[in-house]
Amino acid sequence: MQMPPSERHGGNLAATAARLGCRPSQLLDASASLVPFGPPCAVRGSLLKAALGLASGSPLRAYPDRHATGLRASLAQLHGVEPDWTLPGNGAAELFTWAARDAAAAGLSVVPQPGFADYPRALACWGGAWRSLPLTLQASSGPQPFPVAPAGAVLWLTNPHNPTGALWSLASLEPLLQRFALVIADEAFLPLVPGGEAQSLIPLLQAHPNLVVIRSLTKLWSIAGLRLGYALGQPERLARWVRWRDPWPVNGLALAVGERLLADPLAYGRWCRRVQRWTAREGAWLSARLEALPGITPLPSAANFLLIYGDASLVPLREGLECRHRILLRDCRFFEGLGERWLRIGVQSRRHNRRIIRALRQECDS
Ligand SMILES: Cc1ncc(COP(=O)(O)O)c(C=O)c1O
Structure with a gap:
């Protein structure tokens, strides 16, 4: 075909x-x-305002803040980490590219299949080798154990899994942090899942420098066209990714909207x-x-x-x-x-x- x-x-x-x-x-x-x-509506209003503003320093006219200071502060507050543990990206997809560069350097990646095609796309950018972890197609709507993973250096996991909708239990994910040199956890859909946050790996970040969590704002807020996601991980890793990417990967309108969306943790909740x-x-x-x-x-x-x-x-x-x-x-x-x-x-x-x-x-x- x-x-x-x-x-x-x-x-x-x-x-x-x-x-x-x-x-x-x-x-x-x-x-x-x-x-x-x-x-x-409030977000559409702030997007419109940002897009129409022509004064010097407006999100449309000025170069975006390369450090995304405001958005990182909001992300830090939302997830209870320091701002340098956060990194906004041009959608989660951009961040997979940098995660894959780390993964390719670390060794063989294990990628559950059927799975999101963007991880192999990102790995291919850096010649990263990967093998499949075949999933049984018997999801349940509650948390379920992650399948036994084969040996490898890096594990890519999606929680909940795309395309099956399986929600992996935190209890089954936690031991994997000991087994793999790097775990890349895509939680793009987790905030949309009832009870999903209880299975998030975010609380384990500080204790596990080999863990990166990547989230997307595009599904949750219906802003796929704006492109906005973020990574949470060890500051040295994220600082390395910043050195690799182009200077303004997240545009000014996306930064303005992201700040508006995440500034108030209660409204986010x-x-x-x-x-x-x-x-x-x-x-x-x-x-x-x-x-x-x-x-x-x-x-x-x-x-x-x-x-x-x-x-x-x-x-x-x-x-x-x-x-x-x-x-x-x-x-x-x-x-x-x-x-x-x-x-x-x-x-x-x-x-x-x-x-x-x-x-x-x-x-x-x-
Ligand atoms: C599991 C998963 N993660 C991440 C993404 C990409 O998100 P973004 O739009 O932020 O690049 C998608 C998009 O379909 C997805 O299915």
């Missing part, structure tokens, strides 16, 4: 709209997994709880409706996306949804260990979840 690597990620609205002959705004994108009701209630409510609703469809089984998931498998290939179903209903689901053929019978669906608002179920039912009936 011919599909350029750049389109193997979800959320390729422009390319898909061009192929279908419609506008990106006409598509319902369930191929990426963003919170459907963000970003909050309220937003996360609202998002987690949505994940629980809509995830359960969508899963139950999918279960009732013929030939489709959803895997239990702790996250705001559901992996489904079919009795037969689901490619025609996905294509039907795309062409006839303008709904995008995630093609899973490029995930190692998955294939034609698998799709991933990002949970939406109730209205859009209904639209997805209606469309799937029509396609199944025909």
Whole structure:
């Protein structure tokens, strides 16, 4: 199958709209997994203000603060660490590139599969060798033990795991910090998971210089276009990454919005709880409706996306949804260990979840 690597990620609205002959705004994108009701009004206001400000020193006109001082202070306060233990990035994706440089220098990486394709992408930048840790595809919606990992120098883990939605228990992750020279923990979706923070590795950072935690703000706040993520880790490691990257990796608008989003830990907590209630409510609703469809089984998931498998290939179903209903689901053929019978669906608002179920039912009936 011919599909350029750049389109193997979800959320390729422009390319898909061009192929279908419609506008990106006409598509319902369930191929990426963003919170459907963000970003909050106050954030849109501050983004607009930042974007329109032309006075000297405004986020649009001035060079961004290379040290991201304000955002690092907010991150430090939020996670109870010193600011030099934090590093904002141009999305989590940029930070994987630098994590991979450390990983390649440390030796063989172990990467759970099926998994997020950006880790191999980042490792390939530095010629980093890696081997798969095959996962059994039997998730549950509560915390579960991380599988027995093969030998290696570096472990990449995603909590909750993408694409299965498995939430790894902290108790099963902690011993891995003794076994691996470097552990790179991607917690991009953890704040969206009800009870997820209790499984975070962040409290173990100070005691484990071989641990890096990477988080994303793009899903939680629905700002994927702005590009904003961050790493938490040992200051010497993060300072090294700063020396490697270009001078202004996080743009001024993203810094301004990030500061606005994270300045108040109480407001952050309220937003996360609202998002987690949505994940629980809509995830359960969508899963139950999918279960009732013929030939489709959803895997239990702790996250705001559901992996489904079919009795037969689901490619025609996905294509039907795309062409006839303008709904995008995630093609899973490029995930190692998955294939034609698998799709991933990002949970939406109730209205859009209904639209997805209606469309799937029509396609199944025909
Ligand atoms: C597990 C996981 N981590 C990180 C990212 C990337 O996040 P960002 O948009 O901050 O680069 C994604 C994006 O799909 C993801 O699925």
